[in-house]
Amino acid sequence: MISRRGFSLAEVLLAVFLCAVALLAVVGLSLGLLRGQRKTVDLSAGQAAADHILSNLIERAQREHDEFWNHEYPASGPAYREGSYVLNRTDFAYRMDAETAQSPAGQNIGGSSTQNRVKVVRLHLSWWGQSNNQRQGYGKLQYDCIRLVHER
Amino acid sequence: MLKYQRRRAFALVLVMLSVLVISMFLGAALKMLPVDLAETVHSRDKEAAVQAARSGANYAWSRLQENIHWRGDGNAVMVDTPSLHVVEDHGNVVGTLTAQDGTKSQFQIRFSAQDGNQDPGFFLDTPWVSLNNLSGSARAQVARPTSGGGHYPVSGSSPTESVPRFCADIRVIGLAGQGCQSDAPADTARCQVQVADTVLCREEMAIHDSVLYAAGGFAAQAVGSDSTQTEGKIIVDSTDDRMPGIRVISGDMTVQGQFVANKGVQFTLGPGGQVSVSGGGTYSPGHESFVQQDPHWPRLTFNSLVQQNPADTHVPGGTYVWHENASGTRELHYYDTAFDGNLPSGPPTQVLANPTDLSALPGFSGTGLDLEPGSLTTVIRGKVHVSDSPTGVSSFAVVADSDLLLAGNRPLQYFDSSNSQQPALVANSGSDSHIVLTGCSKGKGSLASSGQIGIQASSVFEADPESNIALYARGDVNILPPPSPQISLYNTFFLGNTFQLNVSSLSSDTRPQAPKNFNNLSLSNSLTDSSAFSYPFQNSALSLASGAFSTDPTYAQASSAVQSSFDPSATTAASGLDLAGNPVSLQITTPLFLQFLQVQPPFPLTPSDVAFSGVVYAQGGVNANLGKSNFFLNGVLTAYGGDPAGSYPGGSPRAPSKRLPSAWNATSSIFSLLPTNRFLTAHPTGKVDLKVGNAQFLYDPASLVPRDSSISSAKLALIFLAVH
Numbered sequence: 001m002i003s004r005r006g007f008s009l010a011e012v013l014l015a016v017f018l019c020a021v022a023l024l025a026v027v028g029l030s031l032g033l034l035r036g037q038r039k040t041v042d043l044s045a046g047q048a049a050a051d052h053i054l055s056n057l058i059e060r061a062q063r064e065h066d067e068f069w070n071h072e073y074p075a076s077g078p079a080y081r082e083g084s085y086v087l088n089r090t091d092f093a094y095r096m097d098a099e100t101a102q103s104p105a106g107q108n109i110g111g112s113s114t115q116n117r118v119k120v121v122r123l124h125l126s127w128w129g130q131s132n133n134q135r136q137g138y139g140k141l142q143y144d145c146i147r148l149v150h151e152r
Numbered sequence: 153m154l155k156y157q158r159r160r161a162f163a164l165v166l167v168m169l170s171v172l173v174i175s176m177f178l179g180a181a182l183k184m185l186p187v188d189l190a191e192t193v194h195s196r197d198k199e200a201a202v203q204a205a206r207s208g209a210n211y212a213w214s215r216l217q218e219n220i221h222w223r224g225d226g227n228a229v230m231v232d233t234p235s236l237h238v239v240e241d242h243g244n245v246v247g248t249l250t251a252q253d254g255t256k257s258q259f260q261i262r263f264s265a266q267d268g269n270q271d272p273g274f275f276l277d278t279p280w281v282s283l284n285n286l287s288g289s290a291r292a293q294v295a296r297p298t299s300g301g302g303h304y305p306v307s308g309s310s311p312t313e314s315v316p317r318f319c320a321d322i323r324v325i326g327l328a329g330q331g332c333q334s335d336a337p338a339d340t341a342r343c344q345v346q347v348a349d350t351v352l353c354r355e356e357m358a359i360h361d362s363v364l365y366a367a368g369g370f371a372a373q374a375v376g377s378d379s380t381q382t383e384g385k386i387i388v389d390s391t392d393d394r395m396p397g398i399r400v401i402s403g404d405m406t407v408q409g410q411f412v413a414n415k416g417v418q419f420t421l422g423p424g425g426q427v428s429v430s431g432g433g434t435y436s437p438g439h440e441s442f443v444q445q446d447p448h449w450p451r452l453t454f455n456s457l458v459q460q461n462p463a464d465t466h467v468p469g470g471t472y473v474w475h476e477n478a479s480g481t482r483e484l485h486y487y488d489t490a491f492d493g494n495l496p497s498g499p500p501t502q503v504l505a506n507p508t509d510l511s512a513l514p515g516f517s518g519t520g521l522d523l524e525p526g527s528l529t530t531v532i533r534g535k536v537h538v539s540d541s542p543t544g545v546s547s548f549a550v551v552a553d554s555d556l557l558l559a560g561n562r563p564l565q566y567f568d569s570s571n572s573q574q575p576a577l578v579a580n581s582g583s584d585s586h587i588v589l590t591g592c593s594k595g596k597g598s599l600a601s602s603g604q605i606g607i608q609a610s611s612v613f614e615a616d617p618e619s620n621i622a623l624y625a626r627g628d629v630n631i632l633p634p635p636s637p638q639i640s641l642y643n644t645f646f647l648g649n650t651f652q653l654n655v656s657s658l659s660s661d662t663r664p665q666a667p668k669n670f671n672n673l674s675l676s677n678s679l680t681d682s683s684a685f686s687y688p689f690q691n692s693a694l695s696l697a698s699g700a701f702s703t704d705p706t707y708a709q710a711s712s713a714v715q716s717s718f719d720p721s722a723t724t725a726a727s728g729l730d731l732a733g734n735p736v737s738l739q740i741t742t743p744l745f746l747q748f749l750q751v752q753p754p755f756p757l758t759p760s761d762v763a764f765s766g767v768v769y770a771q772g773g774v775n776a777n778l779g780k781s782n783f784f785l786n787g788v789l790t791a792y793g794g795d796p797a798g799s800y801p802g803g804s805p806r807a808p809s810k811r812l813p814s815a816w817n818a819t820s821s822i823f824s825l826l827p828t829n830r831f832l833t834a835h836p837t838g839k840v841d842l843k844v845g846n847a848q849f850l851y852d853p854a855s856l857v858p859r860d861s862s863i864s865s866a867k868l869a870l871i872f873l874a875v876h
Contacts, residue, residue, distance in 0.1 A: 015167050022174045029178050043192045047199050075252065101211075104232050109211070111218035113865045118214045120236050124252050144251035145200065146235060148207035150214050 039141075042127060045088045046143035050125050053094050054145065057081055058121065061098070062152050069117060069151055073098045090127050097122045101148065110151070117151045197329040197344040200257040202875050204249055205326025205348035208259030209873060211238065211247060212282075212322045213352055217868050220286040220354075223263045237335045244276045248335045257328040258338050264294050264306075276337060279304045280323035280347055285315040286354060286866070291392075294321065316392075318857050319353040319871070326875070351872040356856035359869060360450050360788060361418070362397035363388060363851035367442075367793025367802030368773065368838030369403025374410070377780050377845030378756045383431055384846040385755055389414040391786065396851035399449065400425055401442045401793065401802035401838065407431070409846075412754075420445060422802075442800045450788065450856060451796040452769050457576065457600045457624055465518025465536040467510070469545040469579070471496050474528050474552035474563060482525035482556075484508050488541045491549030491588050514542050520575070528552060528561055530589070532597055533568035538579035538587075546581030547603065549588035557635065562614070565589050567597025567621060576600060583627070592634070598622035604772070606630045612784055615763035617748035620787075620855060626795070628772040633760040633781040749786055755846040757782065766855050771795055773839040783847040787855035793838020802838045 007015075061068035061080070073080040075097045082095040101109040101118040110116035125143040215222045226240035231247075238247040243263035250256050262276040264283045283294035293312040297304035315321045324347065331342025364370065374384025386407050390396040397418040398405065403425065410431030419427055419437035422445075427435035471491040476482050485500035502513065506525040510516045520534025530550050538548040552563050567575040575597030579585035586603040592610040596619060599605055604627040610616075611634045623629050745763045746753065761782040768774055768789045776783055793802035857866075 018167050018171055022171045025178055026174055040192045044195065047196060051199070099233075099235070101231050101236055101238075102233075103230055109231060109238075110214035111865070113218050116214050116217050116865075118211060120233070120249075122235060122252055142253065143196070144253040144255065145203055146207075146249045146251040146257070147203045148210045148236070148247075148249070150210035 041088065042090055042141070043143065045090055046092060046125050046127065049085050049087045049092045050094075050123055050143050050145050052087075053085055053092075053096070053125070054121070054123050054147065057096050057123075058147075058149055061119075061149070068098065069100075069119070072100060075122065092125050092127045094126075095124045097124075098149075115151045119149045119151070120146065121149050122146045194344070198346065200251075200255070200328035201326040201344040201346040203326070204247075204257035204259045204328060205324045205346045205875050206873075207249060208245070208247060208261055208324030208326065209322060209348045209350040211259070212245075212261060212320075212324065212350070213868060213870065216284065216286060216320055216322075216352060217865060219864050220866050220868075221284070221864065223284050224261055224282075225263075239335075244337075246276070246335075246337045248332075255328075256333045256335075257326065258332045258343075260325040260327065260337060261322065262325075277303050278325055278340060280325055281306070282320070282322045282324075283315045284320045284322075286318055286320050286352075286868070288317050291315065291317055316351075316353065316357075317854060318357045319351055320868075322348075322350040322352065324348040324350060346875050348873060348875045350870070352868045353871050354857045355867040355869040356450070357853050357869075359448060360853045360856060361395075361448050362399045362420075363390070363785070363788060363849045364398045364840065365449055365788070365790040365792070365801065366399070366403075366405075366774075366838065366840040367401040367791055370398065370400055370405045370840045372406070372840075372842040372844070372847065373408045374842075374844055374846055375780060376409075376755070377758050377761075377782050381755060381845075384409040384844065385412055385431075385848075386410070386842075386846070387412040387414065387753075387848040388417045388851070389751075389848065390851035391749065391854075394851060394853075396849070397448075399445055401445060403839070404428060405437070411435075420448075442802055446800050449792065449796075449801040450767075450769065450790050452624060452767075452790075453797040454580070454600065454602065454624065454626055454771070454795070455797065457578065457598065460535070460537060463518070463534075465520030465534055466515060466539045467521055467536055467548070468513050468515045468541040469538050469547050469581070469585070470501070470541050470549075472523060472548075472550045473500070474525055474550075474556055476553070476556055482506050482528070484523050484525045486513060488543050488545055490545050490547040490584070490586075491551065495551065495553060515539050520573075521577075523550070528556065528563040528591065530563070530565045530591075531568055532565070532575040532577050532595075533571060534573045535576045535578065538577070538581065538585060540581050546579060546585040547587070548577070548579050549586075551588065551590050562634075563591030565591060565593045567593070567595030567619075569596040574598070579603065586627075587625075593621055594619050596620045598624060600624040602626045604628045604630065605770075606632065608632045608634055609762040609764055610634065611759060612745050612757065612761040612763035612782070613759060615745040615765070615784075617745045617763075617765055617786065620766045621764075622767040622769065622855075624767075624769045626771045629768055629770040629774045631762060631764070631768070631774070631776040631778070631783075633762050633778045635760065745784065749850060751784070751848065751850070753782070753784075753846070753848055755782065758845065761845075772837050773841065775841045776844060778842075778844045780845040783842065783844045784850070785848070786850040787852050789840065789849070791838045791840045 057080070068080065073096075079095045080098045082093075085092045085094060098119045098121045101120050103109065109118045123145050127141050224240050224243045224245040227242060229237070229239050231238040235250050236247065238245065245259075245261040247259045248256055249258070260276050260278065262278050262281050264281050279297050279299065281294060281297060283292060285292040291314045293314050295306045295310040295312050297306045298310050325340065326346040326348065327338045327340060327343040329343040332338030372386050374386050376382065376384040386409055388396050388398065393415070395416050395418055397420060400421045402422050405419065405421065405425070405427045407429045411429040411433055419435055420440055421427070421437045423439050423441060425437060425439065427437050429435065468488070469490070471487040471489055473485040473487065473495060474482065475485045483506055484504040486502040486504060487496035488501040489496050504510070504512065504523070504525075508523050508525060510521065510523060518534070518536070520532065521536045522529075522531040522533075524531065538546060540546050550563065550565075552561065569575055575595065576599070577587065577597075578600045579587050580600065580602040582602065584603050585601055586606065587599050587601040588606040589599070590608040592614050593607070594610075594616050598621065599607070601624070603625065605623050605625040607623065607630070609631050745765075758781055760778075761784065762776070762778055763784040765786045767787050768785070770791050771794060772791070774789060774791045794800070
């Protein structure tokens, strides 16, 4: 009889509880790690995507000279260009704004010389379709860059 | 009982050990996660710093293009918007960029002209220093700071690097990260740092790589300048360390004579084009189509030169002849006819006494042109347009009659750029609006003709190396040598590079003078009036020829005082010396033109050697028929073979060839002094045709850069940009 005696209920419950806590911690941390790695990968991809998009759009802007240089595209208005770009199976949504750099007196930087303006170009990149650029456990899913472009 | 208790304890120990292992795993994982994220942040900051450095380069590009003298000296807040804030302060520039998510990055530029003493609160202490040499016609040295105690001062012992002429070396520091989240100059030690090395040059310097552009082929016949040469030389060199090039679109490059390629010469011909040199040598040209070559060809459009404004001077077309009447008084004869290679016959349309009152001419207006018979000088001091004469003549020619030339007089065209407007003589009424000028050309300016240009170039002994004259013709450019007898007379007795000189009636007028007939001049008592030698010998390397004064004991004694260093620009201690009626033999060891350019030609010089500094640009062809005279060009010569406003070099649609009436080939007594009288001839479109003793081409793209000191803005080309 004695040899068939099992664990007490309390012992079993304690072991199960400890195992559950440990497993939950492992799972939770694994998820965190995965999220972190994914975010790292996405941010890196976002940088690459931003660089690519920015270069392409600036080159296009120089080509489509009038549309880019003779209009203003502030953040509060229509974008110069917006769209999506897929990299590493992630769909990046982008928006590019551009405003002519001016002095406090309202004069263009570059003076009155022809083809000598400077645009402040901002690119906003987000992914996973998050309108508020936030996702539980991931933080901000966006990448912003800014650059000055000289008219050619 | 004890046995089972041991088993239960073992189970708990197992669970506890498992939990411990899992905890260690979790701990390690927790440590790894921030590393990954930190790497991502580092990468993001680095990219932001790169973008900031590029932004600074773009900002500097715009500011320099607006004002080529800019050195970060706006001394104000230049931009103050939510996304961009730029401050310039005595050679220090700080720009802060704010992205949409609020993160900031910064660019900084420290100029060599940085003046920390004026604003010690805003002083960029960085090792990267920029230099603006866009208005400098010579290389400039920029001192690189040396590190000392965490600071980067520039001292007299700092190492230097040179910046090419007409270029700016801009070093922009891009900063990003936690240390630069304000508009104040960030500390480079607390930020990600990237540096953009940027070289911007005046566009003309940047893209033109050749001394000679010949769309329709290049043919040179070099016969040697005297009997010591069995064949002549064609020498190609450059004024600095750049490799000179020769570009041909269609046809071949053919040299009859020796070809000397200094500093390497890059031949670029059209498909199938060949280089052929009778003097030997194997040359392997590169081959490019006209489309590939196009970016490297100077594209000077005619309209960019000839734009008019109401203040321009207008002079009627016709032939203007320097004349000396029977009483020895010089005057100007105006003929309302086109110059056809002969002096106009019959009475002149108008005779203008010296000093001339050009307003008496029909249709003349303005103050940009003077024609001075006394000194045989044409002074162009603004933009001068040739308008149609009452009979519709749109060509413009200034020539001298035979008597004046035979007396050793030499006309002068002087482009006076002392006022703000670049002097230019423009004839553009129609395709027959030719320009013909005879005599020496000096100064800085341009000739532009919608027809042809025929110009009697300056002798190498009278040429000013600092002159910069552009010749632009929609048709052909014809370069003819100065008449050797005339140059000899003007130097009295010219034998090789030795001439004898009698001087008197010295002028104190330091402005470039028309060469005088020194035959009729003598010097009294002293050589103290240095102004007499201001032209053409000022600063020339002159020395007394062997045997000077030796036949007369008076002068043999005096000669020791002046022989060692005869410096016409300095007062010479030769008081009491009476040279009246006695010739002084002087020797030009090296003409100033060649001395200035540090050229030692390996062939004999002649009085009628042609020297030219500047740009020769023809939409048609270029012809230099100089006989045995040598040809020196410091600049760029282009036969575009079409209108650069509407076609590729040598490509369709080509400019119509400017065929001239047969009368242009008629012989003329007045120009019998010349080896050829062909001022205006037709040549294959885009072809460069040289018939010379020897020729030396010095590649100098700076000649394409406008030298007008009043220029403040200029197109710049990005030569180099590297971010590291």
